[in-house]
Amino acid sequence: MKKYLWFTPFVLVPLPFLGYPFLISIFVLIGIYTIAAIGMDILTTWAGQISLGNAAFFAIGAYTSAIMIVNFHIPFLIAFLVSGFLSMLIGILVGLPALRVSGFYLAVVTMAFGIAIQQIIGVFQITGGYNGIRNIPAPSFWIFKASNPIYQYYIVLFIIFLAFVIISRVSFSKSGLALFAMRDSEIAATAFGVNLLKYKLAAFASSAALTGFAGSLYASAIGFISPSQFDLTLSLDLLAIVIVGGAGSVIGVMIGAAFFVGLPFLLSGYNFSITIIQGIALILILLFLPKGLVQAFKIGKVRKKA
Numbered sequence: 001m002k003k004y005l006w007f008t009p010f011v012l013v014p015l016p017f018l019g020y021p022f023l024i025s026i027f028v029l030i031g032i033y034t035i036a037a038i039g040m041d042i043l044t045t046w047a048g049q050i051s052l053g054n055a056a057f058f059a060i061g062a063y064t065s066a067i068m069i070v071n072f073h074i075p076f077l078i079a080f081l082v083s084g085f086l087s088m089l090i091g092i093l094v095g096l097p098a099l100r101v102s103g104f105y106l107a108v109v110t111m112a113f114g115i116a117i118q119q120i121i122g123v124f125q126i127t128g129g130y131n132g133i134r135n136i137p138a139p140s141f142w143i144f145k146a147s148n149p150i151y152q153y154y155i156v157l158f159i160i161f162l163a164f165v166i167i168s169r170v171s172f173s174k175s176g177l178a179l180f181a182m183r184d185s186e187i188a189a190t191a192f193g194v195n196l197l198k199y200k201l202a203a204f205a206s207s208a209a210l211t212g213f214a215g216s217l218y219a220s221a222i223g224f225i226s227p228s229q230f231d232l233t234l235s236l237d238l239l240a241i242v243i244v245g246g247a248g249s250v251i252g253v254m255i256g257a258a259f260f261v262g263l264p265f266l267l268s269g270y271n272f273s274i275t276i277i278q279g280i281a282l283i284l285i286l287l288f289l290p291k292g293l294v295q296a297f298k299i300g301k302v303r304k305k306a
């Protein structure tokens with residue numbers, strides 16, 4: 001139970017801001033990007049597969065959920081589950097090229113996939129074309145309507161906690177060790193009997209499903225989506241969140257999401273270029289904290305013990 005105690009402060013975070021729904025909405029967005037970045041972390045840190053197309057799964061989840069809710073009046077919970085399932089199926093299809101290409105070539109393949117999905121979304125009428133879909137209702141579970149951001153926050157936090165529990169169990173299992181072995185050396189992993197087909201597709205499926213769930217939550221939290229929101233920049237942001245926060249760590253990913261999503265809102269009232277600030281910070285973090293911002297907290301603990 002001790003390994004779950006670090007999660008307690010996040011339960012209390014929004015309580016001082018109950019009178020400021022806009023600030024809580026920012027916390028909700030940070031949580032949604034955390035879920036999507038955990039999906040990216042599974043694919044890159046665990047399985048060693050470099051993907052620049054996760055924005056496509058984010059878009060698939062968002063549009064699937066929005067279309068089902070707005071056009072067909074399907075309950076959010078069903079739309080949410082279908083969004084993740086559909087993203088997972090497409091993730092498996094995208095994962096097939098990973099059996100033949102890797103590294104830079106896989107990054108190019110997934111990038112092309114992401115760009116293609118963005119363009120396809122803008123063509124069809126059911127997706128609203130390049131104008132997008134508006135007036136997407138907030139998440140609701142039968143009689144429980146999460147129109148208040150505080151409810152959305154705890155829904156998102158619960159999903160993050162559930163992802164953390166599953167990851168914690170898998171990381172020390174046979175499957176986790178197989179993924180790590182595949183990441184370090186595919187040749188060595190094959191020699192030890194690791195089924196590369198099985199684990200590569202599993203990594204893509206898990207990553208796509210989590211990102212699709214995040215997309216569904218994003219659509220309902222924002223209330224409006226358009227193809228321009230799901231470009232290559234989003235995929236790069238998810239990768240940067242993992243690197244800046246701390247690869248292989250859920251709390252590190254949460255810190256990275258807070259940096260990339262929360263910081264622009266904090267500095268929105270100043271005449272600073274947030275892109276320049278984030279770029280400089282990224283360089284400094286890579287130089288002095290190669291394991292991400294989460295490493296700063298671990299250093300602090302070591303010094304305190306000393």
